[in-house]
Amino acid sequence: MTTTPVTDPTVAPCTALHHPKDPMLREDRLPHIWCPTCGIGTAVSCFVEAIKESNVSEKQIVVVSGIGCTGRVAGYVQTDSFHTTHGRAIPFAVGLSLARPDLKVVVFSGDGDLVAIGGNHLIHTARRNQNLMVVCVNNFIYGMTGGQLAPTTPVTARTSTTPYGNTEPPFNVPHLVASCGATYVARWTVLHIRRLKKAMTEALNRSGFSFIEVIAPCSTLYARRNRLGTGYDLMKFYHDNSEIRHGADTRDVAMGFQDKIIVGKFVDEDRPTFLDLYRSKGKGDGK
């Protein structure tokens, strides 16, 4: 059987077709660098949907990333965007947001970038309740450098630097940031696209330090080394093993290797931001 080319003059040629989300992406930089079945693209997709649904105008959004696979997000979103150094997206964003409090500054980066090399900035920024939204895509591994141990790698998981299985306990990231004072903490997998989008919309609409952990598959490195199958298998795993528990005590949401994943909105509370308090109490006499 041969296929007949489309010649219907009422159908626009293929080059003129646009995905509805294209205007929110830097089309001139596509295709992106992420592997097939990587979860980062889904997180970005939810993010651009969330921007549309939020009360924030697109122009007012600035995306700041660090280094790594997720660190490349800043390069694909059609907003003012900054791709900084490894671990330093948060302090860069802190300076930017304090200089321009009218902008909504979103840090989009990975677990290694935010929790290992940038861990100090993460905890202090949560403590100060800086007005930032942080999206942390957690794929349990360093992707960009070829699959090394992350501070989120579950015990026993194999990476190129834990070839006999990881023996280090990982961070329970929602608990880490919640205990430091983050005022919004949620976790979703990239299977939960509606809930993830909703969480991102909520974070865009609120002030203070919001943290969303996005569990995402890395089939090229994490799944392959640990014989977890394909991206599809990982999504199926999320489907079968995620449990939604809003308001869960974050002490109970730690993740083991191929263990149950507790997802949901864990923290949502109001507390004055750094800037609120600085403006109210920080006015000295200057002498």
Next chain:
Amino acid sequence: MSDQAVLTGEHFMTGDEAAAEGGLAAGCRFFGGYPITPATEVTECMARRLPGLGGIFIQMEDEMASMNAILGAAWGGAKSMTSTSGPGFSLMMENLGLGIMTETPCVLVNVQRGGPSTGLPTLVGQQDMMQARWGSHGDYEIIALSPASPQEAFDLTIQAFNFSEQYRLPVLLMMDESVGHMFEKVIIPPADEIKLTPRRYTKKKPGEYLPFQAGEDLVPELIELGKGYNIHVTGLTHDEKGYPGMNPETQAPLVRRLVDKIRLNADNIYMYDERNLDDAEVVMVSYGITSRIAQLVVDECRAKGQKVGHLRLITCWPFPEKKVRELADRIKGFVVPEINLGQMVREVQRAAGRNVKIIPVSHAGGGVHAPEMIHEAVEEVIK
């Protein structure tokens, strides 16, 4: 006093405070800092003064955070600044490079103490001069100014901001502990007599504007965020659009321009103080606190009839090699006292060539030179 950015009048203040006041007078309204001896007073002065001026002071969690916060604030439109000393300066190096690569105007004050490592926190050194030039990785040029008095700490901090806006890069104020902690008279002029270089914002509209397309002086223009330009700024090698390009074709024009915007404009950046150079047979090359002992020696030599002159470096980077080369053609030799084991003297050697004597007068740090040490070097050139 609280809401006055420029404290016009005569003051008795330290170099550290003068640097902070210079920053405020230059329009600095964002300071991200971390305490470190002997630079803490810069931070404390900013903490006291900025809230009343509607500015932001934030004590960051470490020096890496401070450096990044001032870069972020600069992109947010603020004139921004930080201060540190040796160990903190080391921690700032990576993101000093980010500032250079992303062409971010800001000012970094380094009040130098003795090193290496924790070294002599409370005592003077001039040992970070080469780190200032080469401390971050990759090829780049930097601007570094060195004040010899609190008055100059004030003036040069303003100049540092002006250079940072003119050439779009982080500018270093390479102070030393002695100048930083020294109390002296500082005259702050009326605000309208302080010349400030404004931020170079583009008049182009979104769509026409390319964030890293440079004009004739090799410096690109900036935009205000949130206006729909949707710029992308990255530490990766990037093209004029700001988009990453992982190839030699993108690398060469970018890195050459970053270097050339300083090298080709160097004549407008050089600042030095020349004394008794016309008939000099021996020329002292010095900077910072050391220049004050050097000048004392020059005066004593002149009183003895020795033809000694003084080239005091105010701009240390880019190094005023033309000036040194020109002197080398007509003098017997250079004497280069520094509170290190020989850093800027290497630049004098490079610029002067082999036809003149060049005598380094090193001091390992923790104090300043005894004039006799420098006199001996002068005698050695003359004999």
